[in-house]
Amino acid sequence: MVRLHHQDDRRERRKGEADGIADKGSPGRLGASSVGGIQRVAGGWRAGGDDLESRRAPGRVDGKLKPNEERWSRIRPGPARSGSPECIVSSGPPKTVLVFNYHRVGAETAGDPFSMLHTVSLGALRRQVRLLARLGPFVSLDQIRDGRGLGRLSFAITFDDVSGTILSAATFLRERSIPFAICPCTELTDRGFGVRDKVYWVVRLLPEQELREAVRKAAGQEVVAGGKGFSFYRFTKRPDLDADWLETEIIDPLLAGIQGAERRMAEAGAYLNWRDIRRSFCGQSDGLVTIVNHGWRHRPMDRFTEEQVAEDVERSAERFRQELGMEPAWYAVPFGRASASLAARLAAALRPRGYRGILWVGRSGYAAGGEGTGLIHIPRIQAPRGLWRLLRRLPSYVKRRAASALDAVAAESAE
Ligand SMILES: [Zn+2]
Numbered sequence: 507m508v509r510l511h512h513q514d515d516r517r518e519r520r521k522g523e524a525d526g527i528a529d530k531g532s533p534g535r536l537g538a539s540s541v542g543g544i545q546r547v548a549g550g551w552r553a554g555g556d557d558l559e560s561r562r563a564p565g566r567v568d569g570k571l572k573p574n575e576e577r578w579s580r581i582r583p584g585p586a587r588s589g590s591p592e593c594i595v596s597s598g599p600p601k602t603v604l605v606f607n608y609h610r611v612g613a614e615t616a617g618d619p620f621s622m623l624h625t626v627s628l629g630a631l632r633r634q635v636r637l638l639a640r641l642g643p644f645v646s647l648d649q650i651r652d653g654r655g656l657g658r659l660s661f662a663i664t665f666d667d668v669s670g671t672i673l674s675a676a677t678f679l680r681e682r683s684i685p686f687a688i689c690p691c692t693e694l695t696d697r698g699f700g701v702r703d704k705v706y707w708v709v710r711l712l713p714e715q716e717l718r719e720a721v722r723k724a725a726g727q728e729v730v731a732g733g734k735g736f737s738f739y740r741f742t743k744r745p746d747l748d749a750d751w752l753e754t755e756i757i758d759p760l761l762a763g764i765q766g767a768e769r770r771m772a773e774a775g776a777y778l779n780w781r782d783i784r785r786s787f788c789g790q791s792d793g794l795v796t797i798v799n800h801g802w803r804h805r806p807m808d809r810f811t812e813e814q815v816a817e818d819v820e821r822s823a824e825r826f827r828q829e830l831g832m833e834p835a836w837y838a839v840p841f842g843r844a845s846a847s848l849a850a851r852l853a854a855a856l857r858p859r860g861y862r863g864i865l866w867v868g869r870s871g872y873a874a875g876g877e878g879t880g881l882i883h884i885p886r887i888q889a890p891r892g893l894w895r896l897l898r899r900l901p902s903y904v905k906r907r908a909a910s911a912l913d914a915v916a917a918e919s920a921e
Pocket of ligand 1: 691
């Protein structure tokens with residue numbers, strides 16, 4: 507039985523408001539808002555007592571730093587005190603963790619279909635991490651679950667699909683002793699591409715008229731009616747479509763029109779293979795990497811029966827055991843939008859295998875400690891592309907924090 511709402515969350519919200527965590531803007535602080543120890547004040551931001559200015563301060567230029575880094579170099583942690591992000595609170599309300607999920611890390615190359623996957627530049631990731639590190643500690647998934655080493659505001663990083671582009675980012679994080687998780691989807695790791703990549707290739711390499719015609723033939727005129735409003739990309743994400751039918755009746759026949767597409771996709775090295783993962787992420791003594799099961803086929807699982815969910819879990823787990831000699835204790839749901847029915851089916855499959863938590867994707871932070879010690883449901887945030895966008899959205903991530911991804915999605919859909 508999955509709860510969508512519970513009393514603890516309401517209690518925690520009230521407590522959060524009392525602690526200035528909710529975005530209320532207290533009287534006397536004109537136009538200000540405060541979240542998790544970060545305050546928006548007139549003309550800038552304040553964290554741990556120092557301004558995160560949105561303007562350059564004249565006369566304080568450090569020639570070694572780029573403009574953005576220069577701005578952030580002036581954010582000093584300040585002394586730990588009650589209410590500052592650096593103050594580790596040992597009791598009181600649950601602590602907020604923002605888990606940022608990345609996919610590709612690098613440049614978006616014009617014409618490269620793989621770069622249609624969510625992409626953040628390496629520079630942006632570095633700037634984001636440097637900024638966040640000033641606001642609170644980076645923690646591992648196990649630390650979130652066990653409540654170890656959390657600040658009032660903490661951060662975590664995951665890489666879904668394990669793109670071949672994440673190695674530099676991983677090195678950057680390791681050099682700073684920042685824990686992170688990689689989430690291989692076993693079909694992508696085995697073959698080097700998946701259904702979504704087929705869609706990217708079809709969208710990038712075939713004329714739109716051909717895509718529209720293929721959909722009209724397979725699904726009917728009314729689906730493509732509306733002319734300019736039709737998007738093949740969006741069409742393939744419709745949750746009401748049968749994924750097998752979509753792939754075999756529409757996507758694969760279109761892909762067959764691109765010469766050598768599957769071979770070219772496999773050879774492109776878009777995703778790390780098992781050997782790459784073993785070499786880069788297994789057997790390291792620093793203990794910074796968590797390996798997460800991201801499923802077998804990377805399908806929208808909402809429509810899966812309990813048996814199909816169990817089969818996907820079993821087949822992916824088997825590949826982890828064969829290739830890495832281990833089975834992950836964490837599961838990242840493909841596509842990731844939380845639903846109570848899928849959560850229940852996944853829990854039935856994962857709990858007996860000793861999994862510790864399920865990772866979803868939403869727009870909320872996670873209020874750690876509210877779910878007890880069972881299988882926990884952590885909402886993650888798709889990492890924004892730039893530093894400023896991340897900074898602008900931080901207050902809403904914290905404000906929306908929820909004690910479970912299921913609570914988060916219920917609150918987000920009520921907005
Ligand atoms: Zn994925």
